[in-house]
Amino acid sequence: MGDDTYMLNVIAYDDEANPTGASNAVRKLIDRDGVKFILGFCCSGATGAVASFIGNEDAVMLVGNAAERSITTRGISNLTRTRPPADYTGAAAGTFVADKGHKRVAVLGALDVGFYASYVDAFEKELNAAGGEIITREAFGLKDRDMTPQLTKIREQNPDAILVVGYVEPAAFIYRQAVELGIDVPRYGFTSGSEEQFLRVASSEQMEGVWDLRPTELTLLSATETGIAYHANYSARFGIAPSPSSPYAYDQTYALKHAIEAAGTVEDTAAVAAALRELPVPPEVVMQYLPVDGKMFDVNGQAYTSNGAFQWQDGNWVFVQDLPSDAAAYSAFLSTLD
Amino acid sequence: MTLKPTHALWLAALVSFALLPQFIAVKYYLHLSILALIWVIAAQGQNLIQGYTGYVSIVQAGFIGIGAYSTALMGLHYDLPVWLTILLAPVVTAVFALGIGYPSLRVKGHYFAIVTLAFNLVIFIVLMNWHTLTQGEAGITGIPKPGSPDGWFNWRDRETYYYFVLIVAALMTGLAALITRSRIGQVLIAIRQNEDLVGAIGISAWKYKLFAFVTSAMFAGLAGAIYAHYQSFINPEIFGVAQSLDAILAVIIGGSGTIAGPVIGAFFVVFLPEYLRFADSFRLIIYGLVLVLATIFMPRGIVGVATSFSDWFMRRRR
Numbered sequence: 130m131g132d133d134t135y136m137l138n139v140i141a142y143d144d145e146a147n148p149t150g151a152s153n154a155v156r157k158l159i160d161r162d163g164v165k166f167i168l169g170f171c172c173s174g175a176t177g178a179v180a181s182f183i184g185n186e187d188a189v190m191l192v193g194n195a196a197e198r199s200i201t202t203r204g205i206s207n208l209t210r211t212r213p214p215a216d217y218t219g220a221a222a223g224t225f226v227a228d229k230g231h232k233r234v235a236v237l238g239a240l241d242v243g244f245y246a247s248y249v250d251a252f253e254k255e256l257n258a259a260g261g262e263i264i265t266r267e268a269f270g271l272k273d274r275d276m277t278p279q280l281t282k283i284r285e286q287n288p289d290a291i292l293v294v295g296y297v298e299p300a301a302f303i304y305r306q307a308v309e310l311g312i313d314v315p316r317y318g319f320t321s322g323s324e325e326q327f328l329r330v331a332s333s334e335q336m337e338g339v340w341d342l343r344p345t346e347l348t349l350l351s352a353t354e355t356g357i358a359y360h361a362n363y364s365a366r367f368g369i370a371p372s373p374s375s376p377y378a379y380d381q382t383y384a385l386k387h388a389i390e391a392a393g394t395v396e397d398t399a400a401v402a403a404a405l406r407e408l409p410v411p412p413e414v415v416m417q418y419l420p421v422d423g424k425m426f427d428v429n430g431q432a433y434t435s436n437g438a439f440q441w442q443d444g445n446w447v448f449v450q451d452l453p454s455d456a457a458a459y460s461a462f463l464s465t466l467d
Numbered sequence: 468m469t470l471k472p473t474h475a476l477w478l479a480a481l482v483s484f485a486l487l488p489q490f491i492a493v494k495y496y497l498h499l500s501i502l503a504l505i506w507v508i509a510a511q512g513q514n515l516i517q518g519y520t521g522y523v524s525i526v527q528a529g530f531i532g533i534g535a536y537s538t539a540l541m542g543l544h545y546d547l548p549v550w551l552t553i554l555l556a557p558v559v560t561a562v563f564a565l566g567i568g569y570p571s572l573r574v575k576g577h578y579f580a581i582v583t584l585a586f587n588l589v590i591f592i593v594l595m596n597w598h599t600l601t602q603g604e605a606g607i608t609g610i611p612k613p614g615s616p617d618g619w620f621n622w623r624d625r626e627t628y629y630y631f632v633l634i635v636a637a638l639m640t641g642l643a644a645l646i647t648r649s650r651i652g653q654v655l656i657a658i659r660q661n662e663d664l665v666g667a668i669g670i671s672a673w674k675y676k677l678f679a680f681v682t683s684a685m686f687a688g689l690a691g692a693i694y695a696h697y698q699s700f701i702n703p704e705i706f707g708v709a710q711s712l713d714a715i716l717a718v719i720i721g722g723s724g725t726i727a728g729p730v731i732g733a734f735f736v737v738f739l740p741e742y743l744r745f746a747d748s749f750r751l752i753i754y755g756l757v758l759v760l761a762t763i764f765m766p767r768g769i770v771g772v773a774t775s776f777s778d779w780f781m782r783r784r785r
Binding site: 142143149154174178241244246 | 495498698702741750
């Protein structure tokens with residue numbers, strides 16, 4: 130920065146996906162280690178706990194993929210988030226499914242998780258606006274593997290389509306068991322699972338035609354050249370493909386770098402936080418962001434990635450099209466919440 | 468008038484706790500101390516039912532949750548003053564404890580433990596799924612601190628909150644000591660040792676057990692209320708069975724059936740996992756191992772070991 134060169138000193142603690150654990154870890158980072166920039170945060174509960182006090186701290190918090198909507202509705206000036214809330218994607222998915230002409234959709238999901246429930250709520254709103262309806266909401270848990278009771282009930286209700294939202298493994302069982310039960314309607318989902326994850330449970334034939342309606346994240350078929358290079362470099366260095374969460378952290382780092390440069394300080398966290406809000410999308414980021422008013426983060430500190438419709442074709446997820454995502458409209462809606 | 472050695476020790480401990488913030492340079496440790504003192508309150512309650520009455524209850528975290536949510540919801544929905552909601556939270560928890568305790572205490576031993584475990588699961592599920600009331604997994608944020616911004620004390624300052632929690636923890640420890648030294652406490656100890664005999668001499672044991680259970684829950688409810696206003700955020704994850712097991716461990720590790728035990732045990736269950744952060748993913752394994760070894764080799768807890776050592780030392784001096 131200017132004539133000065135800084136080396137990043139990374140200190141990492143486990144937030145234990147627990148509110149108290151996360152608070153303790155962040156207190157330790159700020160109070161003991163003197164950390165000023167905190168990146169990460171993947172779980173909504175833990176993130177919510179830290180967000181409740183970070184506004185009073187001399188630090189900047191960059192949230193990755195914790196998706197609970199309220200995290201960016203509290204007007205916390207030193208907090209930004211790269212992953213959009215689930216209902217932003219759910220609304221786009223609802224419009225997409227309605228455009229396909231489906232009127233009666235059955236939902237089977239991990240509905241006790243707020244993240245997935247808010248996806249379905251937004252999906253339903255758009256579906257209703259197009260004259261469609263959700264005819265039933267059936268739930269499953271993280272450890273559930275036999276979904277035939279729910280699917281049998283759904284089959285009796287003759288839906289036009291099924292929407293599956295939740296963790297990858299149970300979703301894979303649902304797709305497989307739907308075929309085994311002879312349910313022959315389009316299957317839509319929101320799981321973000323990889324081919325390898327689904328093929329551990331279901332065959333490619335059983336998966337054929339399934340849609341996944343989700344943020345494009347780091348999907349090679351929809352990625353920019355930077356994203357493809359990131360994927361190749363990450364795979365070469367670590368021997369595995371990058372997880373869907375990793376680009377959020379990667380992009381945060383470059384957003385922070387540019388904000389520090391723009392603010393011209395590494396000490397004044399308020400100036401860096403303000404610079405983040407004014408930042409255009411940095412060229413190094415690997416995901417496709419939809420800027421609002423030309424900025425990566427909107428007034429709420431929220432960034433928006435594009436959403437995509439992916440379909441399973443011959444053993445692979447194939448990017449078919451962008452979902453109709455209106456970042457500016459969602460940003461305006463987010464600003465109305467408190 | 469002479470000061471008994473145990474009283475002198477308590478006085479020394481209290482003075483040490485009072486001076487602690489002056490020696491803590493890093494506020495993170497003050498934060499952990501506040502959490503530990505909150506756990507002292509909950510663990511003293513757990514000790515009443517587990518340590519003195521001999522009934523292992525696995526619902527203490529559920530009661531902490533009821534206390535935390537009741538103070539937050541009363542404040543948010545009815546605009547009641549924070550001090551009032553903190554005082555009402557144990558009462559609300561007591562009402563729930565009465566409902567839970569009456570059927571639970573009809574069974575003994577392992578069955579009682581399992582029934583209370585089931586109630587903790589029910590409380591957790593309700594907190595997680597009753598979105599309109601509890602906001603589910605997202606939790607309740609913006610829970611206010613006590614006092615007004617232009618009041619005498621700055622409640623955002625952790626030192627102020629530390630002294631507040633210290634006073635409450637000391638009072639609740641004193642209350643627990645009074646209960647255990649009263650006739651009620653003697654009956655509770657008798658129930659632990661031989662419940663049938665207690666019944667045989669004409670004492671209605673169930674009334675005393677229910678008293679211990681409800682009082683234990685009130686301690687937990689108060690701890691939950693103080694926790695909620697300290698963190699300004701609550702969600703159901705911290706009120707699950709794992710945290711109830713922590714309350715049990717705090718009593719066992721510190722010294723079951725002693726007043727000092729829960730104080731020591733509470734600091735143990737808060738500080739040890741934090742000190743083990745360096746071990747990364749092995750942390751929980753080490754934590755579990757330490758607890759298993761401590762339970763096997765120190766069945767009377769740290770207080771028991773300290774007492775044995777003190778007795779041995781006194782014998783040698785003679």
